[in-house]
Amino acid sequence: MVEFLSLPLSVLIFPGGLFALGLGLLIKGLDRKVAARLQRRVGPPLLQPFFDLIKLAGKDSLIPAEGHAGLFRWVPLAGPAAMALAAAMIPIAGVYRPSAGLGDLLVLFYLLAVPAVVLMLAGAASGSPFGAIGFSREMTMMIAYELPILLVLLSVAVAVGMAQGGAIALSLSDIVAYQQVHGPFIADPRMWPALLCFLFFLPATLGAMPFDSPEAETEILEGPLLDYSGPLLGVFKMMSALKLVVVLGLGITFFFPNGPDGILGLGVFAVKCAVLAILSVTVVRVSTGRMRIDQAFRFFLKLPLALGTTSLVIVLSGI
Amino acid sequence: MSLISRSFLSRIAARSPWLYRINAGSCNGCDVELATTAFLPRYDIERLGCQYCGSPKHADILLITGVLTARVKDKVLALYEEVPDPKVTVAIGVCPISGGVFRESYAVAGPFENYIPIDVNIPGCPPRPQAIIEGLQKAIVLWADRI
Amino acid sequence: MWYLPVLLKNLIEGPATESFPFSEPRTPATTRGRMSFSAEDCALCRMCARVCPAGAIQFGKVDGGQSFTLWHNSCVFCGLCAHYCDSKALKPIPDWHLSHTTDATYDMVEEGQVFAQKCGGCGRQKMPVSEALAHKLYPEIEDKAEIAALRTLCPSCRKSRLATRDAAA
DSSP states (O other): OEESOOHHHHHHTSSSHHHHHHHHHHHHHHHHHHHHHHTTOOOOOTTHHHHHHHHHHTSOOOOOSSSOHHHHHHGGGHHHHHHHHHHTTSOBTTTEEOOGGGOOHHHHHHHHHHHHHHHHHHHHHTOOHHHHHHHHHHHHHHHHHHHHHHHHHHHHHHHHHHHTTSSOOOOHHHHHHHHHHHOOGGGOGGGHHHHHHHHHHHHHHHTOTTSOGGGOTTTSTTGGGTTOOTHHHHHHHHHHHHHHHHHHHHHHHHHOOOOOSHHHHHHHHHHHHHHHHIIIIIHHHHHOOOOOHHHHHHHHHHHHHHHHHHHHHHHHTTO | OOHHHHHHHHHHHTTOOEEEEEESSOOSHHHHHHHHHHHSGGGOOGGGTOEEOSSGGGOSEEEEESOOBTTTHHHHHHHHHHSOSSOEEEEESSHHHHOGGGTTOTTBOOOGGGTSOOOEEEOSSSOOHHHHHHHHHHHHHHHHHHO | OTTHHHHHHHHHHOOOOOOTTSSOOOOOTTOOOOEEEOTTTOOOOOHHHHHOTTOOEEEEEETTEEEEEEETTTOOOOOHHHHHOTTOOEEEOSOOOOOEEGGGGGGOEEEEEEEOEEOTTTOOEEOOOOHHHHHHHOTTOOOHHHHHHHHTSOHHHHHHHHHHHHHHO
């Protein structure tokens, strides 16, 4: 078991950085392939996102004249950096335990907000009206899904904390350790509303249908990403892949982190990521259309909020 | 970077050409055929790694349909400048090449070759989806040389 | 939720994708592809150039006859020229493999040269008459040898031959 890898190594190579990038791009390729098969098409090869990224590195990067050039160039880099750091904070049961100096659940929660903020700033920096629309839609979506995920987070943290005698357990390693002893939360009926709420949160945070209004391709010409090309666009793709792994890893940590040790545990983690991604992102993506931004906002204020509150109330009342 | 690694990366990069459609005053017949080529399961072009992108800045291969009408000429030329190099331009249908049946109209600003360089022609009115895929293959070969 | 049976059915039935471009495409025999011109049938009535909406057909002069040029890059594949060609010299064939790089733009032509023939009766110059045209001109004549003989004559010799035949009959 590899414990307490030195900080730069864990952020840049494993499990952040290169490992998360590779896994994220592979899961994205799997998502495209499965979506194609579900639509009776053949679909691109599994490694297609890697090819896309390499191709983007070879194109020109055009900077628009109307925007703020400095912000335009440097803001995207904050996204993958934050996500690589967040990926280093996700424990993989039996394989990797993040060092306590990296931070706990609240830091992870704040880091999760960084890609959305990066998208917003990118939309503003491009100076185009489509970017501005993408900015406002992304802000609306963020407000919509932040509260439900906070409730899910609190439900899990309070459940673990109360069972351990304290009030709340904010360390991810503690949550994993608790579930390795008492069984995963996916088998716990108290947590099922929280699980459902998390499954709604996944497409919203990843910008997948039906909640992909901020990056709508046909309506606002890809919104904040409109003016990005070449390597800068590649940075956004990397951020998206890293965020995929972070969010999937968070879901696995909350609900079913149990797995064997060693390399087999790594494989099981990857398979769990893939299964969660396919169930909550791919299947939903091919069977729904896009919700309008006001519809999506109102939806999040109704069902996921109710589910998250239910779980939190059940956990707090100590049933 | 050594020559060997440059050509290896080029070969990988050539497997992901992104397409962008420009309708320069077309009757929409060729645009419908482009839509069928992309979205019908029968003619899936995602196998070749192609993907329609929503922004000209993400485009690699430009698909142009329609005669260049006088009203849209400046906008199309401005859009052409927005696509980052390297790029390949494909003319779909006979309209961009010769004007088709609209050749002698007062609204037509002339064949495309007078304004922007075109690399591949796909004649037809409209061309069959298989013909479009065949022309796209030639365009991808050209693009692989340029990336 | 309601979409899940459809997705399951799609997964079971597998891809419906045609394997072109990795294998031969399926082209039905009646596909309307490009036009093909056969110079020995053309009677040079020029009806095709008159009805072509895109102006893709041009005739020019060569020694002893005329040249026919059809530009594939202007043709809209409407089929009017084939419809109005009584000699059946222009026909659509199922060839749709027309895509090309721009250096080959001016090579995409269907060309032919039609030469005047000598009349078998009086020796003057005459335009060729194809078999389809002959059958259209004389639908009542079934005898193949007669049609073949009439094809070699100029219009005045044809008139006199038919008149003598009718007088004899």
